Amino acid sequence: MSDDRAGNDEEPDAPDEPDHLGEHPDEPHHNGLGTRLNWLRAAVLGANDGVVSTAGIVVGVAGATDSRSALLTAGLAGLLAGSLSMAAGEYVSVSTQRDSEQAALAVEQEELATTPQAELAELTGLLEERGITHELAREVAEQLTARDALGAHARVELGIDPDELANPWHAAWASFVSFTAGALLPLLAIVLPPQSWRLAVTVASVVVALVACGRISADLGNAPARPAVVRNVAGGVIAMAVTYAVGTLLGAAGV
Template sequence: MTDDSVDAEAGGGPRPHPDEPHHEGLSTRLNWLRAAVLGANDGIVSTAGLVVGVAGATSSRSALLTAGLAGLMAGSLSMAAGEYVSVSTQRDSEQAALALEREELASTPQAELEELTGLLEGLGITHDLAHQVAEQLTARDALGAHARVELGIDPDVLANPWHAAWASFISFTAGALLPLLAIVLPPHEWRLTVTVLSVLAALTACGWISARLGNAPARPAIARNVAGGAIAMAVTYAVGLLLGAAGV
């Protein structure tokens, strides 16, 4: 007899598998994870590409520092503003859909009950059982049931634009600081090597962490991060060399 069977017989019902993300905060966690990983990756890659490109054109530490700081501030503010606008639009759409659903429940409750029944039938439940479940869900929380089943929205956990904006700003800044410090602190002859190795190591760690937190395979995430960063640095460095050689 399995542990789940014992729990069920004890009246507690089967417990979810510990390795599966059954908790209610998964959507919130994934939203934060998305914003944080995107911000960190952009901070690392964009700033690394910028300072490596400048390093290909000049060895001036002040030029590298100025370019890196400008890229860091512009990128972090741009990411924060973009996330805020994007998530605000998503939240507005969710609230509008919930408002419409609330109005329909108030004006045509029977039609909404039949609609919920049909949606549950679409999940493979027989009509009689689907109707019974729809009645129970409606009696308990009609709006919540329709929001989750029909709209795919949890009305209690709507996207928060400020959370996403701050997560992007902080993560981009943290990511951008690494290539900036790596390019300006070492001696001239070590700058490029230290920066490239530091960036690739950071992208490896970032890919591994994002995969672990999202319960996804680590190798594809790491490969994507490292390949993207390496290509960005190679291209911008080549452009910097060409511009430097041309005396631009």
């Protein structure tokens, strides 16, 4: 029987591309996800600070006086002081962190330029410490070094992602905005309603905001929501109770 398949055979199908996402193709795998979550968590905490600190101020003043102008003045002063303080502190903190990371990267770059073999051996050892055999660790280290030596050492040795260095200006702005957003809630709640409703509206608004902040913080940290919410609400309520008591005493004393 003649075999004429040689002329009719089709080229074999190309192998499918490997599915690096496994069974979760929709799950985010971007290297910057952790950084974005950290920023979101910081924003939530900033808003929470704005709610608690400003609520404490205006409720304390409300215990001493019924003057809407006094409440507005105290609330605005607390809002501006708190937001600017948060922004300045975040700028200094993130700037220091960024300077330290850049200095560490500069040292690593110098070591890679002067002692590349020693750095390759160091990277191999670090990979072995993670449970990889020496042969595989050496192969992986060589491939990582050939692709991006500084990036490999930064991530494995220093725990730094050179592409995700924090921006101090972004951090300062985020802190300013989040604190201001949180502070506006108790400020508006204390000055807009009629006098007889001020405290009730303020306390209710603050409790709702603290429940939301506690729940979001717990979700971002994969922690149980109930304890986080209870702690957050309890802290805010205690702060308002203490400042209101102090304000009432000062008001009664005519201070």
